[in-house]
Amino acid sequence: MSQTLAAVKGMNDLLPGEIEIWQHVEGLARELFGRFGYGEIRTPMVEDTALFVRSVGEETDIVGKEMYTFDDKGGRSLSLRPEGTAPAARAYIEHSILNQEPLTRWFYTGPMFRYERMKTGRYRQFYQVGAEAYGSKEPAQDVEVMDMVAQFLQALGLQDIALNLNSLGDEACRPAYHAKLVEYLKAHIEELCGDCHRRMETNPLRVLDCKNPKCQEVAGKGPNVLEFLCEPCKAHFDDVQRKLTALEIKYVVNPRMVRGLDYYTRTVFEFIASHPALGTASTVGGGGRYDKLVKSLGGPDVPAVGFACGLDRLVLLLKEGTRKFGASPDLFIAVADPGSQDTAFTLASKLRREGLRVDFDTRGGSLKSQMKRSDKSGARFTLVLGEQERTSGEAKLKRMADGSLIPVSLSGLAAAVREHSATEVAQRGNAT
Template structure:
């Protein structure tokens, strides 16, 4: 019996990764434009980080984390999300001493034990950003704008941006009390998970995707009337920035997000082609998280996006094609006596910055030409015994079939000049 990838994981093959790399490249451009630097945190962390950061009673901590005891009898967890590790790094490396806010972005795998389905895996990939050290509502707008503009550049259609404010420790208790009073007579209609636990954290009922909870909370009270003056002013400022940038959005009173660390602004971007699991980015403000993890009171805001969801949305909208960069030239050996020189020539071209494919077998020139055609090489360098003795090769254009003898010493310059001309022609066409 063959060993296969564990359920909920998958291999990403070269043909698929061209689209992933395109998304990652454009995302890096967006982060650079907004002044974010990259951070890479460990794949596993102390379990306590997520229990304290995400919240002990959340579904992620209670049901979905990959937690184990290592050989030093320490409880460690494969990271289920990226914000808590970034905040841990902010504290551990004393980034408070740097100019504030500290703006960081990340890419990497996350792990949650969930039921696998389209666009959702147990090992999944996220990119995200965190801005730690500022209360300014402009930065809330910035973390919304980065994924929104990225998706528009990718061509995603049917984007729906929803925003809300879930208040702060000053004003949230009043809303919580009103929400519990609303839910109490409806408790028996809630889903199994929330029927007994709604009083402990009623906001999670609003985040529940179960039809029973959604129906029961359809007329739940809104947070907006309960916002304190500071939270109301902050949320109004975020909306002014979005309005000033002509970013379409709607205020959704049900939007609370599923993690305990959120305060004030929360947001989510969905794409219509994904069905029920339609979120392609989400985030918000977490002004108490740094303190919860042992630091001084420090505000922060950020977002995360699942790469699998973005890829799936693009594919379902017919935007999933991304050409993988192929070789610029194929080096073929016309005879057994020039196989080694042909391979050495391919290596030299690669070291000169030219993508060169070659054959590593003992096949005929005809078979090698077929390989060149299959890999999409626009040119073939044929190394023949007679030509090589004269320090020459034959350069063949695959599109026209024309060919000519060129000096080996001139080949690199000719190929680079052709590549530069092709790139310039492509830029003009775009």
């Protein structure tokens, strides 16, 4: 017997019944981000490996341990994208966008890939929605991005999500903090894991991002990055906080927070959910400023700020609620006898052309089994078509909510379904 094939571990199928939640989240993102003036981009899922080495950082876990990297038939090293910011920056440079507009706002959505230990809401093929803003170094741009995320999460109806905020400084003030951090870490080197011994030499900020509990404990008692900020960075961070307060966006300053990518400067932030469905994987979105990324990839010296939200985790949170997603059929057509099958099939096609969502079981079967399917589908109305209905051109529309019967003509069926659907919606609205 041949072995049954299954999806690759950590790469999941999205099926009807769940995909409607994904479509809702993605549709809401497109609508809301459009209000902020962000246009959608789509970049390839495969990029030159060097793009991520140069941007994300060679010493990060993403590049060192998690990327899906392979040589193609031409001997080029390619990688499935592990995140969306670097590909967007590459596209910004390649298409000379700066020459077309001084301020650029983009958003994207799609799958990313990392070979990592899986846990709740974290998979090897995972999905993100994110945005990037190029051309503005102002604190207002940082806050606009955070405001957009906050409004997005609020529009999804998610509760108990806290904004954590920090500043990592820049090339003027970060070296002094690095030196102090390394001095502190060397004094506690015996308490750190082997990976952090290496990180301490290559990029000490990575120690702060280690998931080892002992390393986290050591890092939590280390020097405070905010105490090392130069005046321009401090002024930038203070203005970010003032603007967040003006927008009534609550936040917590968390000086121990860093992001897992090397390109961040100054502002970094995370939106953290308090919900048992996520367990310890509580970050649903995050980002920050990366003013030197575009230049480091060979482009112009353009400041930028952006974010990404994990769609897998957002969908998990929405599944915990009671809200139903996706549109049910407007009408289910059942047949009372085999002779009505062709007429019902033709009628269903006609009504779909007129804009109705129509369910119809092409297998036929007993009327009882068809009515069970209608009930399961959630259809608002059911029409039973038999010889009498075909001959007279008249039928009865069954309202599934209460079982009442509404006389209709087959020629005016689409209009009748729309009329009675509108009446039903209006009645529900008045009741509430």
